[in-house]
Amino acid sequence: MSSCNVWATVLGSVLASLSIMWPSFILMISISHYLLTHKDAPWVKNVFAALRPAIIGLIAAAALLLMNKENFGTPAQSIPYFIMSIALCMTVFFATLRYKDHPILAMLAGSWD
Numbered sequence: 001m002s003s004c005n006v007w008a009t010v011l012g013s014v015l016a017s018l019s020i021m022w023p024s025f026i027l028m029i030s031i032s033h034y035l036l037t038h039k040d041a042p043w044v045k046n047v048f049a050a051l052r053p054a055i056i057g058l059i060a061a062a063a064l065l066l067m068n069k070e071n072f073g074t075p076a077q078s079i080p081y082f083i084m085s086i087a088l089c090m091t092v093f094f095a096t097l098r099y100k101d102h103p104i105l106a107m108l109a110g111s112w113d
Helices: 003-037 042-066 079-099 103-111
Strands: none
Touching: 079 103
């Protein structure tokens, strides 16, 4: 493969990536600019108040999808592993609620070996 083909490949992949990301980036910048200028409007506050339950529902649905036997095991496979998984999940959940820590901190603490 010649160096011309390598540069053409790199250029093509960069252009393809930008063409995928650029329209949504411009749209998000435009929407955020509009919302920042109209953030005190009553209809904007009403829209965000209506979106909160939907967002909570989406997060809860994602959490329920992750609560499967591949992630937590089953009592039939290993009872101690299953109990430990459920206890760890509940401990992190309630500690995050009580201490108002970000859940990412719990993930980082759990990933250190």
